[in-house]
Amino acid sequence: MALSLRLSSLLLSCKGRARFVENGRLLQGLLDGFSVEGVLGIHSVRALPCVMIYGSLVAGTAFQDGDADYTVVFSSPASHEELSRLEKLKLASSSFLEVSREHQQQVLSSILKHIKLQGSCAFLEHERIFTARVPIVRLKRMGITGGDTNCFDLSLSLDGLRNSLLIRLYMESDPRLRAGALCAKRWGRSQRILDARHGWISPYALTVMYIFYMQTTGRSNCVINEAQVDKILEVVAAHHSDDYCINCSQFYEAIPCVDVNVSEVLSDLQGFFRFFSDSREFDFDVDVVDIRTMEKCHSKERWLEEMRGFGEGERWGLLGYEVLMLRDPYEPHNLGRSVDFFRAEFIRETFRLAADKSAEGILDLLMG
Secondary structure: OOHHHHHHHHEOOHHHHHHHHHHHHHHHHHOOOOOHHHHHOOOOOOOEEEEEEEOHHHHOOOEOOOOOEEEEEEEOOOOHHHHHOOOOEEEOOOOOEEEOHHHHHHHHHHHHHHHHOOHHHOOEEEEEEOOOOOOEEEEEEOOOOOOOOEEEEEEOOOHHHHHHHHHHHHHHHOHHHHHHHHHHHHHHHHOOOEOHHHOOEOHHHHHHHHHHHHHHOOOOOOOOOOHHHHHHHHHHHHOOOOOHHHHHHHHHOOOOOOOOOHHHHHHHHHHHHHHOOOOOOOOOOOEOEOOOOOOOOOEHHHHHHHOOOOOHHHHHHHHOOOOOOEEOOOOOOEOOOOOOHHHHHHHHHHHHHHHOOOHHHHHHHHHO
16 A cells, blocks of 8 residues: 555544634634623723634644644734733734633633533533643533533644644645655654653654654655744734634634655655664754754754753753754744653663664554
């Protein structure tokens, strides 16, 4: 079976994609009449809530058992001058309004209270998770008969969507890179190293590592300015509609798997495993994974120097164990912050063992 066909068979189905979009439509409807200005006690700028999906569905890397998360941001017809003077709501570079981090718990609680008052949401269960770096509410949607239960997270952060869209632009621009990134993700899951909530790295972090490797080694010429995402979102903010499907439909469409040269992708993967297992190519004690185009940081020493003025607690929240240094393309934190020394050593060894496999061995693993 051709690699593209095999990957297509593993990706999220149209039915699964439609279910996530329908959840977003439900949330958008439940937020009708919600006033973020009233919650925050600021003057009205006619801010309208806008529910957006982010995660692997948007990035184009979702497998059949993939999930989706949702964020609520706000759009307003007021002038940029008026919006820039707001307190507690900040005008993002994409022209959306974001709730300041210190007020997100308050607004999320109010959103939860608002949707619970809607008669149609009796089948939603919830859980507040406010101890996470980004506060979220976990919602459970139960079918009328009790079947088709699915859970999803709701936050107020725009950065998750920005990150997802950046990856999507890479996946759309370079089919060979996408094929390799999907294979790397499948491999990472089979090795059980993808679980940021339990001290490993996230699938998103592994994808960033793969993009970085492809760029650094010259195997891909695809370099996307992260500001391009804000320009895309600026158009969405300017044309925000009450029709949920109009707002972001282009972000939710499946990216087709294009035929690629299997030998090239396998060579890329072997190189990827070698790259992160050989300190002569990438030294985790010295180097930083960074796919930014602006203010790029190549060394761990420089990154730590930039953190010198931060308090111990704040530094820990941003960098964590400081063992695997994987720079977020938008936020000032480390995507590998939850990985301690012992898990980092396990990850390196997992890369080393994969690097020793033949191309046929890698293909068998991916096709299994």
